[in-house]
Amino acid sequence: MATNVALVSKAKMAIADNFGVHISEEYEKFYSNKDDSTIIASLESLLTDVLGSEPAKNQLRKYKILV
Amino acid sequence: MKNKIKFSLIFLYIFIFIMFQVIEDVHDSFIMNFLYVIPPLIAICCIYTVFKKLGYGTARGKAFLFLTLGMAFWAIAELGWLVAVVFLDVKPFPSFVDIFYLVAYPLLAIGFWLEYRMGEIRWTAKKAISLSLVSLVLIGLTGYFGIYYAYDATNTGLENLVNVLYGVGDVILSILTLLILAIVIEYKRGKFFRPWMIIFIANLLMIIADVLFAIYFNEYDEGAKLYQYMDLVWAGSYLLFAYGFYRIGYVLELISKGVIEKNNLS
Numbered sequence: 001m002a003t004n005v006a007l008v009s010k011a012k013m014a015i016a017d018n019f020g021v022h023i024s025e026e027y028e029k030f031y032s033n034k035d036d037s038t039i040i041a042s043l044e045s046l047l048t049d050v051l052g053s054e055p056a057k058n059q060l061r062k063y064k065i066l067v
Numbered sequence: 068m069k070n071k072i073k074f075s076l077i078f079l080y081i082f083i084f085i086m087f088q089v090i091e092d093v094h095d096s097f098i099m100n101f102l103y104v105i106p107p108l109i110a111i112c113c114i115y116t117v118f119k120k121l122g123y124g125t126a127r128g129k130a131f132l133f134l135t136l137g138m139a140f141w142a143i144a145e146l147g148w149l150v151a152v153v154f155l156d157v158k159p160f161p162s163f164v165d166i167f168y169l170v171a172y173p174l175l176a177i178g179f180w181l182e183y184r185m186g187e188i189r190w191t192a193k194k195a196i197s198l199s200l201v202s203l204v205l206i207g208l209t210g211y212f213g214i215y216y217a218y219d220a221t222n223t224g225l226e227n228l229v230n231v232l233y234g235v236g237d238v239i240l241s242i243l244t245l246l247i248l249a250i251v252i253e254y255k256r257g258k259f260f261r262p263w264m265i266i267f268i269a270n271l272l273m274i275i276a277d278v279l280f281a282i283y284f285n286e287y288d289e290g291a292k293l294y295q296y297m298d299l300v301w302a303g304s305y306l307l308f309a310y311g312f313y314r315i316g317y318v319l320e321l322i323s324k325g326v327i328e329k330n331n332l333s
Contacts (some may be wrong), residue, residue, distance in 0.1 A: 013246070016122075016124075016125045017125045017127060017185070018125075018126070018127055018185070019121070019319055019322055020121040020122050020125060020127075020128065021118045021121075021122040021125060022120065022122075022323060023322050023326060026323065026326040026327055026330060027326055029330050030329050030333065031298060033333070048256075049203055049257065049258060050257045050259050050322065051253075051254055052253065052254045052255055052256040052257035053260075054189070055188075055253050055254060055257070057189060058186075058188075058189065
């Protein structure tokens with residue numbers, strides 16, 4: 001399966017900015033063989049779990065993962 | 068060190084500190100000053116751990132760099148107070164120590180501002196009105212007691228200047244504390260809610276202790292027993308800062324473990 005490199009890169013940046021470089025690198029590995037919808041759902045779930053639902057959506061918009 | 072041991076040591080410290088506050092008559096003793104510098108040192112360890120986990124190159128990491136520096140200046144100031152009182156036998160207020168206390172305010176202000184910017188807060192009319200009202204009350208109180216009331220014609224010019232500067236610092240902290248409150252409200256269903264609520268309370272305690280010091284400086288300076296309990300408020304504030312930052316580190320640790328586990332399974 002071809003991984004969406006641009007999406008993984010945006011997700012990695014969002015995770016690094018929020019939770020640090022080490023965690024973002026681990027997530028990059030996790031996302032490497034996942035499809036777009038799984039990556040977005042996983043990222044949204046992570047951000048919602050830590051920041052709450054509205055700030056999570058704001059972060060997804062900020063990094064242009066959700067429009 | 069296991070969490071249970073860490074928390075047991077902190078509870079033991081709190082017990083000893085309160086006990087000494089109650090029984091110790093000589094406020095400027097080495098033991099009292101030594102016990103007092105422990106909370107800011109714990110706070111700086113906790114916040115630095117979070118900063119290291121985040122890294123400087125990240126948005127939250129930048130906020131934590133300034134928060135770490137601010138807290139470090141407070142910790143240096145508290146150590147400076149101990150050195151001034153116990154080893155140099157000079158009056159710690161006003162003195163070189165105040166430079167470290169005062170430098171911490173703008174650094175913390177930048178840190179909290181960057182954290183607020185991270186939150187990407189969307190303001191609603193209800194949120195803006197309610198926080199503005201709380202803000203007006205808090206800034207009014209810190210401004211009145213910390214700046215206007217802190218001026219005392221019987222004090223020296225330097226004492227008044229330093230006191231008023233603390234008041235200005237507290238007004239800035241009050242504004243930023245409200246920005247943090249806006250973030251706390253935003254995070255209300257997330258794991259960051261509790262740590263930021265604890266940090267918010269720690270900030271409030273710091274402001275309360277600073278304002279009390281400005282109002283009752285003479286009584287505190289003369290060593291009146293009741294007013295020495297202000298140290299408990301400051302120490303409590305540092306311990307809450309420490310706990311709040313520790314909780315943020317704990318959340319980051321949980322995320323890290325979770326994703327490593329996922330990677331091992333896949």
